[in-house]
Amino acid sequence: MFESLSDRLGSVFKKLxxxxxxxxxxxxxxLKEVRLALLEADVHYKVVKTLIAAxxxxxxxxxxxxxxxxxxxVVKIVNEExxxxxxxxxxxxxxxxxxxxxxxLVGLQGSGKTTTAGxxxxxxxxxxxxxxxxxxDVYRPAAIEQLTKIGKELSIPVYPSDTETKPEKIAxxxxxxxxxxxxxTMILDTAGRLHIDDELMAExxxxxxxxxPSDILLxxxxxxxxxxxxxxxxxxxxxxxxGVILTKMDGDARGGxxxxxxxxxxxxxxxxxTGEKSNAFEAFHPNRMASRILGMGDVMTLIEKAQDxxxxxxxxxxxxxxxxxxxxxxxxxxxxxxxxxxxxLEDILSMIPGMGKSKHxxxxxxxxxEMIKIEAIINSMTLEERRNHSIINGSRRKRIxxxxxxTVTDVNQLLKNYTQVMKMMKKxxxxxxxxxxxxxxx
Amino acid sequence: MSWFKKKxxxxxxxxxxxxxxxxxxxxxVKAEEPAAQPEEAAPAEEDAPPASSRxxxxxxxxxxxxxxxxxxxxxxPIEDFFITKTELTEDSLEELEETLxxxxxxxxxxxxxxxxxxxxxxxxxITNSKELRAALTDAMLDLIKPVxxxxxxxxxxxxxxxxVGVNGVGKTTTIGKLAANFKKQxxxxxxxxxxxxxxxxxxxxxxxxxxTGVQIVRHRDNSDPAAVAYDGVAAAEARGxxVVIIDTAGRLHTQVNLMxxxxxxxxxxxxxxxxxxxxxWLVIDANTGQNAVSQAKLFHEAIGVTGMVLxxxxxxxxxxxxxxxxxxxxxxxxxxxLGEKAEDLREFEAREFIKALF
Ligand SMILES: Nc1nc2c(ncn2[C@@H]2O[C@H](COP(=O)(O)OP(=O)(O)OP(=O)(O)O)[C@@H](O)[C@H]2O)c(=O)[nH]1
Ligand SMILES: Nc1nc2c(ncn2[C@@H]2O[C@H](COP(=O)(O)OP(=O)(O)OP(=O)(O)O)[C@@H](O)[C@H]2O)c(=O)[nH]1
Ligand SMILES: [Mg+2]
Ligand SMILES: [Mg+2]
Numbered sequence: 001m002f003e004s005l006s007d008r009l010g011s012v013f014k015k016l017x018x019x020x021x022x023x024x025x026x027x028x029x030x031l032k033e034v035r036l037a038l039l040e041a042d043v044h045y046k047v048v049k050t051l052i053a054a055x056x057x058x059x060x061x062x063x064x065x066x067x068x069x070x071x072x073x074v075v076k077i078v079n080e081e082x083x084x085x086x087x088x089x090x091x092x093x094x095x096x097x098x099x100x101x102x103x104x105l106v107g108l109q110g111s112g113k114t115t116t117a118g119x120x121x122x123x124x125x126x127x128x129x130x131x132x133x134x135x136x137d138v139y140r141p142a143a144i145e146q147l148t149k150i151g152k153e154l155s156i157p158v159y160p161s162d163t164e165t166k167p168e169k170i171a172x173x174x175x176x177x178x179x180x181x182x183x184x185t186m187i188l189d190t191a192g193r194l195h196i197d198d199e200l201m202a203e204x205x206x207x208x209x210x211x212x213p214s215d216i217l218l219x220x221x222x223x224x225x226x227x228x229x230x231x232x233x234x235x236x237x238x239x240x241x242x243g244v245i246l247t248k249m250d251g252d253a254r255g256g257x258x259x260x261x262x263x264x265x266x267x268x269x270x271x272x273x274t275g276e277k278s279n280a281f282e283a284f285h286p287n288r289m290a291s292r293i294l295g296m297g298d299v300m301t302l303i304e305k306a307q308d309x310x311x312x313x314x315x316x317x318x319x320x321x322x323x324x325x326x327x328x329x330x331x332x333x334x335x336x337x338x339x340x341x342x343x344x345l346e347d348i349l350s351m352i353p354g355m356g357k358s359k360h361x362x363x364x365x366x367x368x369x370e371m372i373k374i375e376a377i378i379n380s381m382t383l384e385e386r387r388n389h390s391i392i393n394g395s396r397r398k399r400i401x402x403x404x405x406x407t408v409t410d411v412n413q414l415l416k417n418y419t420q421v422m423k424m425m426k427k428x429x430x431x432x433x434x435x436x437x438x439x440x441x442x
Numbered sequence: 443m444s445w446f447k448k449k450x451x452x453x454x455x456x457x458x459x460x461x462x463x464x465x466x467x468x469x470x471v472k473a474e475e476p477a478a479q480p481e482e483a484a485p486a487e488e489d490a491p492p493a494s495s496r497x498x499x500x501x502x503x504x505x506x507x508x509x510x511x512x513x514x515x516x517x518x519p520i521e522d523f524f525i526t527k528t529e530l531t532e533d534s535l536e537e538l539e540e541t542l543x544x545x546x547x548x549x550x551x552x553x554x555x556x557x558x559x560x561x562x563x564x565x566x567x568i569t570n571s572k573e574l575r576a577a578l579t580d581a582m583l584d585l586i587k588p589v590x591x592x593x594x595x596x597x598x599x600x601x602x603x604x605x606v607g608v609n610g611v612g613k614t615t616t617i618g619k620l621a622a623n624f625k626k627q628x629x630x631x632x633x634x635x636x637x638x639x640x641x642x643x644x645x646x647x648x649x650x651x652x653x654t655g656v657q658i659v660r661h662r663d664n665s666d667p668a669a670v671a672y673d674g675v676a677a678a679e680a681r682g683x684x685v686v687i688i689d690t691a692g693r694l695h696t697q698v699n700l701m702x703x704x705x706x707x708x709x710x711x712x713x714x715x716x717x718x719x720x721x722x723w724l725v726i727d728a729n730t731g732q733n734a735v736s737q738a739k740l741f742h743e744a745i746g747v748t749g750m751v752l753x754x755x756x757x758x759x760x761x762x763x764x765x766x767x768x769x770x771x772x773x774x775x776x777x778x779x780l781g782e783k784a785e786d787l788r789e790f791e792a793r794e795f796i797k798a799l800f
Contacts, residue, residue, distance in 0.1 A: 039549040042731035045540050108729065109754065109782070110610030114641075139782070141618075141649035146642035152643070194757045221610070225731025227759035247729065249608060251694040254734040276640070314773040 022062045022070065030074050030431050031056060035156070041293045043256035047263045056414030058197045079290050082172060086262050087286035087294070091270050093124075094215040095185060100178045102186035102211050106204055106239060106339050107219035110229055111208055112247035112273055114143065116173065116219050117189040118150040119281035123187055125156065129352065132183035133158040136167040137191035145188050154278055159213060167191075168206040180258040195234030215242040220261060222249045228257035229264045232245070236265040245272035245339035251279065256293050256409060283301050333378040377414055380404040389415060466785065470497035482612065511655060529570060530563055538574070541800045545762035546731050555581050575800075576723055582796045585769040589791055593749075593774045595721065600632070600683045600709055601671065602675055602718035606735055606745065607725035609692030612779055616725055617687050618650030618789035619779065629684035634674030635660035636667045637691040638709060647689050652783055657683070665690065667711035676715040695740035704745050723749045723776060728761030738767045747771070753779035756786070762799050 031052055038048045046091060059077050095101040103120065105113045114137070121131035133151045135158065137143035144161050151158035159174040171188060178186050190207065193200040208216065218241045235241060244265070246258055249272040258269055269289075274280040378386060380403030385392050392400070392415065401408045536558070542552045558578050562568040568577055595601060603620075605613050614637070633651050635658060637643035644660050651658035659674040671688050678686040690707065693700040701784045711718045724747045726734050741747055750768065752761045755778045768775055776792040 031598040036549060039543060040732055042733070045543050067572040108757070110612060110727065112610060140646075141653075142645035145645045146640075149641035194754075196758060221727075221729065223608070223727075223730050225729060225759065225763065226544040227729055230758045231729075248694065250696075251608070251733065252696050252736055253731075257731070270491075378526070404656070 004067055005423050015315065021231075022059050022073070024056065025069055027056070027059055027074060028072075032072070032075070034078055037294055038256060041254035042087050042098035042225045042228070042260075042296065044226050044264075045295065047229070047260050049083060050263070051085070051259075060204065075294070079287075079294065081291060082259060082290035082319075085287055086258060091243075091268055093120075093286065095129070095248065097215055098212065098214050100175065100184045100186050101129075101214040102175075102188060103214040104188040104190065104204075104208065104211065104216045104239075105215060105245075106190050107192060108194065108221070109140075111192065111219045111221045111246075112191050113192065113219045114146050115276060116245055116247060116281075117147060117187045118154055118156075118189055118278045120271075121151070121156045122273075122278045123281055124156055124187075129177070129185045130155055131185045131187055132181060132184040133179040134171065134178075134186050134188045135159065135161045136170050136188050138163040138165070138167060138170075139191045143189075143191065149414040150278070150368050157183060168210045171207050179328060186211075187347075193237075195231050200236070200237050208239060216240070217245045218222055218261075218267070220244055220246055220257060222255045222272070222317055223245050223251065224257040224258060225344045226260075228260040229407045232261040236267060240264070241267055243270040243404070245269070245273065246284070250274040254293050254295060255289060258289050259293060281332040328387045329378055329381065329418060330383070331387070332421075333375055337428050373404075373410065374414055377401075377406055377411055378405040389418065415418045450759065455461045467600050490591065491703055496785055509723075529567065532572060532710040534571065534574070534763070535563065538578070538800065544764065545760035545799045547762035547799070548732055548735070551766040559596040562652065568792075578800065579796055580791070582765060582791060582799070586765055586775075586796075587792050589768050589772055590774045590790070593720045596621060598717070598720050600675070600678045600684045600686045601720055602678075602688070602715060602724060603721040603727060604636075604671075604688045604690065604707065604711065604719040604745075605723050605751075606690050606741055606747075607692060608694050608727075610732075611692065611725045611727040612751075613725045614646050614650065614689050616751050616753060616777070616779055616787070617689050618654060620774075620777075621654040621656045621686055621783055622652065622784035624685045625656060630682065631656040631687065632674065632678040632681070632683045633658045634686060634688040635670055636671050636674075636688045638663055638665050638667050638670065639691040643691065648783075651767055657681075668706045671707045672710045672714045675711050676720055679715055686718075695737045695744075699742065708745055721748045722746060723751055723755075724773075725751045725765060726751055726767075728757065729759040730761070730763065732763065735767060738771055742771055742773070747773050749774055749776040750778065751775070751777045752790070756780045760799055765796075765799075 029367075035048055035052055036049065038047070042294065043051070055074075055078055058081065059074060062073070062077075065243065095102060100257075105117055105120075107113050113126070114135075117133055121133055124131045133156055134145055135144040135147040137147075138161070144163065147255055148158045148160075159170070159177055161170050161174075163174075167190070173188060174188075176413070178184075188207065188211065190204060191200070193204070195201065216239050218235050218239075220228065220232065229274050232244070244258075244267055245262075246255065246269055249255065261267075262269060269286075270285040272282050377400060380400045385400075392411075397408050397411045402410050402421055404411075443789060539552055539556055542555070543549055547555075559568065559574065559581065563574070570575050575615065594619065605617055607613050617633060621633060624631045629674055631654075633647055634658060635644040635647045638661060644663065648658055648660065658671065659677050661670040661673070667690065674688060688711070689708070690701075690704065693704070695701065708719060708722075722743050724738060726737065730737070737740055738747065739749075750773055752764050752765060752775055764775055767773070773788070775795075777787050778790055778795070779789060780786045
């Protein structure tokens with residue numbers, strides 16, 4: 001759907017190659033593209049403005065490096081700026097003070113608080129803590145049942161709240177019960193609320209006052225648009241949150257809200273949610289997020305790795321072919337060779353946000369031994385066969401197997417996987433993660 | 443996963459990956475089989491909520507009210523800019539662009555809208571803020587008004603509406619509100635608990651059925667949603683219902699197997715009552731940014747969306763992205779959600795909505 005920033009910059013900066021320094025004038029068009037990319041990724045208008053100014057300041061006067069195109073170089077600067085903005089600070093959950101420790105989850109309606117409470121409990125249990133789930137949402141229909149069911153499924157104790165008791169009272173009672181249950185960390189699941197709902201915001205303050213929490217985490221949806229700044233500012237002003245959890249990162253949202261929230265509150269994003277299940281919970285990586293916002297996967301790491309391993313022109317050609325679905329078995333082999341120079345395929349794929357868990361990618365994973373096998377099979381094909389796999393009939397398969405010292409089943413499997421990759425590429429191209437093609441092409 | 447694993451193993455692993463849909467391969471509900479006796483909650487007519495004191499206030503009034511609150515909080519003079527007939531400057535155009543972009547209209551849509559207007563400003567055909575506002579309103583109306591003309595709901599009995607959308611946007615709540623709304627029109631309503639996956643999703647819908655005094659058909663947790671849809675539609679037909687509303691589990695549009703599940707639910711409805719579901723409504727959260735475009739596109743491609751509901755318009759987010767979606771996909775916005783109560787639902791009014799955007 002979105003053209004990636006490096007594609008756009010590529011054409012903008014074409015004429016600039018080998019021109020010495022980046023200047024205010026010659027990066028102007030480039031910065032326009034950066035601005036568009038950030039706005040399309042839902043980064044707030046004002047945040048974009050500030051960022052562009054910072055990027056401009058950094059870029060102007062820099063020498064254009066030999067190894068990079070001017071476009072790539074600007075992408076690199078942009079990427080670093082975004083990463084810096086989102087990175088640093090304390091990323092761990094604060095569990096200090098308070099017996100028991102307690103974590104309070106707050107946020108807008110439907111952002112994923114209750115689901116995250118379960119995930120957080122599992123995470124903390126993994127750290128050797130004894131979590132205690134406390135439903136303090138007495139408003140949403142069946143909210144208490146929801147958390148109770150989640151707790152039961154995960155074998156984590158849940159405080160038996162009821163909708164007749166005031167949330168702050170529940171928090172107070174649960175504190176006592178938590179210790180009795182032999183638990184040491186309360187997780188308070190509060191009701192979703194609008195940041196402009198004064199009454200309910202005041203209620204959060206009362207819960208905070210009675211508990212008092214070791215950490216307060218704002219749970220925000222990665223699909224949030226421009227309003228992320230208003231929401232985050234209001235919650236932070238009212239509650240002084242300790243950090244943010246960004247949910248629903250398993251979709252194709254670019255997630256510019258991460259940048260908006262971080263820049264308006266200055267609070268770190270501590271975790272991301274990547275699915276509905278309790279294990280779909282990961283640490284936040286600023287560099288991955290930056291690339292995702294720019295629509296490029298973890299492109300910087302890849303650019304860096306690729307610089308010594310890959311002939312840039314060849315990579316570009318491959319990418320083009322992938323997009324047009326003219327990616328032949330021969331290209332496939334070429335790509336394998338390149339990839340092997342960079343490390344395991346699995347590593348590389350895992351750098352692409354949201355893709356690491358795809359079942360298709362799991363099928364792609366292969367040990368180096370298998371890659372060698374694949375190479376051997378493709379080597380035993382004629383040029384014609386490599387360019388047009390559909391002509392590879394039964395007798396040809398037998399010949400190829402024999403030539404490569406493998407079995408017909410192996411050849412069949414390879415051909416099947418190849419067609420699957422082609423299918424996946426089509427889907428990805430359609431779905432907007434065009435960069436995937438480049439990743440594999442590198 | 444290995445490249446060289448045997449086929450059956452590969453498929454097994456793949457199946458294990460399809461977490462939410464273990465029964466995908468299970469045979470579909472057969473039309474000749476008698477529908478399993480659904481559990482149901484008795485209608486609780488007396489539980490219907492009292493009409494809200496705010497109900498009389500029009501959609502515009504309530505929006506305005508909410509917006510006023512928003513303005514107080516944000517301290518941004520959204521409308522002030524238009525009140526005085528000030529002369530236009532470069533700055534005023536930029537301010538307007540900012541307002542539209544921060545309403546999540548989408549940068550491309552905003553540029554398309556602003557281009558002819560900027561030209562008129564340059565040619566002095568538009569000279570003050572009032573004219574500017576009028577021109578922009580008209581341009582936006584041109585985009586979405588035609589989509590909403592002659593879009594009455596089909597005259598079916600029962601009318602089967604399937605409600606879909608990504609996680610947490612407000613599907614189940616909207617269904618509760620719709621039930622209240624249809625009931626108020628004197629219609630017999632049945633809800634179908636098609637979200638058998640999320641913890642307590644069925645209980646949540648049950649509470650809504652009780653609150654609004656309508657019937658509900660449910661199966662056990664983790665049962666096949668297509669089967670409950672089949673039974674729900676069959677039961678509604680047998681009992682002479684006017685409207686059937688099917689809740690579905692929230693799912694991201696990028697999850698291929700879950701989108702397949704929606705197709706299966708559709709087929710199942712059709713088997714139960716040919717031609718149904720008659721309406722498929724996509725719920726979009728006003729807080730959503732540009733991702734809504736991808737959501738709309740992929741849901742539409744998979745199951746054909748016939749209407750949209752924009753929720754959480756009572757917050758500070760404007761939901762401007764629906765303007766381009768509505769226009770590009772030619773799908774009307776049926777309702778907007780303005781709160782968490784049964785009465786917080788309004789029919790969509792293009793002009794009022796646009797007025798609230800800038
Ligand atoms: N795909 C995906 N879905 C998620 C994620 N986190 C939560 N969800 C889903 O989002 C929906 C809303 O989640 P809840 O946990 O009920 O949200 P909440 O913030 O507690 O909602 P309220 O209590 O009503 O404010 C559910 O369908 C969850 O399964 C995530 O990381 N990825
Ligand atoms: N302020 C406000 N909140 C709403 C509105 N509509 C729904 N909500 C709230 O949003 C949260 C999620 O609503 P649900 O109806 O559970 O959403 P859903 O789409 O069914 O969620 P899943 O089934 O988990 O995907 C709940 O807390 C609702 O009360 C609205 O118009 N305004
Ligand atoms: Mg909740
Ligand atoms: Mg629901």
